[in-house]
Amino acid sequence: MPCVLITPSVLRGRCDRCSRLLADAGFEMLFPPEGLDTVVDRAGFRRLLAERDCEAVIAGGEAYDRALFDEAPRVRVVARAGVGFDCVDLAEATRHRVVVTITPGANDQAVAEHTVAMLLAVGRGLVACDRGVRDGSWPRHILPPVRTRTLGIVGLGRIGRAVYTRAIALGMEVIACEPYPDREFVARHGVRLVGLDELLARSDYISLHVPLSRENAGLINRKTIAQMKPGAILINTARGGLVVEADLCEALQAGKLAGAALDVFAEEPTPVDNPLLKLAGVLASPHMAGVDELSLSDMAEVAARGIVDLHQGRWPEPCIVNRDVGPGWKW
Numbered sequence: 001m002p003c004v005l006i007t008p009s010v011l012r013g014r015c016d017r018c019s020r021l022l023a024d025a026g027f028e029m030l031f032p033p034e035g036l037d038t039v040v041d042r043a044g045f046r047r048l049l050a051e052r053d054c055e056a057v058i059a060g061g062e063a064y065d066r067a068l069f070d071e072a073p074r075v076r077v078v079a080r081a082g083v084g085f086d087c088v089d090l091a092e093a094t095r096h097r098v099v100v101t102i103t104p105g106a107n108d109q110a111v112a113e114h115t116v117a118m119l120l121a122v123g124r125g126l127v128a129c130d131r132g133v134r135d136g137s138w139p140r141h142i143l144p145p146v147r148t149r150t151l152g153i154v155g156l157g158r159i160g161r162a163v164y165t166r167a168i169a170l171g172m173e174v175i176a177c178e179p180y181p182d183r184e185f186v187a188r189h190g191v192r193l194v195g196l197d198e199l200l201a202r203s204d205y206i207s208l209h210v211p212l213s214r215e216n217a218g219l220i221n222r223k224t225i226a227q228m229k230p231g232a233i234l235i236n237t238a239r240g241g242l243v244v245e246a247d248l249c250e251a252l253q254a255g256k257l258a259g260a261a262l263d264v265f266a267e268e269p270t271p272v273d274n275p276l277l278k279l280a281g282v283l284a285s286p287h288m289a290g291v292d293e294l295s296l297s298d299m300a301e302v303a304a305r306g307i308v309d310l311h312q313g314r315w316p317e318p319c320i321v322n323r324d325v326g327p328g329w330k331w
Helices: 016-024 042-051 066-071 090-095 108-123 126-135 158-169 183-189 196-202 222-226 245-254 293-311
Strands: 003-006 028-030 056-059 077-080 099-101 150-154 173-177 205-208 232-236 257-262 282-284
Touching: 003 293, 016 028, 016 293, 042 066, 056 293, 066 090, 077 293, 090 099, 099 293, 108 126, 108 158, 108 205, 108 232, 108 257, 108 282, 108 293, 150 158, 150 196, 158 173, 158 183, 173 196, 222 245, 245 257
Parallel strands: 003 028, 003 056, 056 077, 077 099, 150 173, 150 205, 205 232, 232 257, 257 282
Antiparallel strands: none
């Protein structure tokens, strides 16, 4: 009976549909033992994979590198519960004939909801208001409205499109930067596509929705921040590596930017002494934008379905990242 390791602890007790799919297909399911953090304890994670002869993983944020693939040669599939795959060394996965899959469409609505919630919270100064009411200072600062402000969306994929429709409903003006747009969506909604330089210069809010890659690592840095409007607000629910945190901190301290809403950080968990966390204009959450009860269940099901498809000889094309592993690939 092939074994699937399910690493995200949040899926314990929350993946009934996933469990049924795997059990019906003849898979044994395994969770890491209590106390083993697969992200932090990399050696322990690799030992678990190798000792249990796991052939597939429903993966969280742990690293999948050459050492792991060398030590766990029976692994055939790494199924990310989510759409980001920067924690997987794709070249090594392909070299070891391991298929890497993601779960497109399973959590885009959750990320969009969280993005808009953070935008409103920072834009309306809700954190400072809450603190002020609690300490008796009763602050009543007059802030610009969210409606009529310009939101610049960097990356108009599934998540960016979900944010777009919600922002339009709030009465915002929305522009987007996307080199490969969904033309049908653009035409139907009348999306104004602009280059990154124009987006930075025009936007009151800038929301990042692109994957972390070699090309866009550090996309938000001292140079690009200098192009932004004074008083702009940055929202990042994508990947922490898109932002040079020291440059963002400097811009916030200098008053160039009015605030930032960050669900992701360069190092996670981010250290409690991260200077960004000391700034009143920063709202932070622990990389949870894509995680709610429905999205968790959907991501687990899509990940499991991809594993079952591959085991039974089907090729779930939309979910596969390293498609060049395909010719002649067998479980």
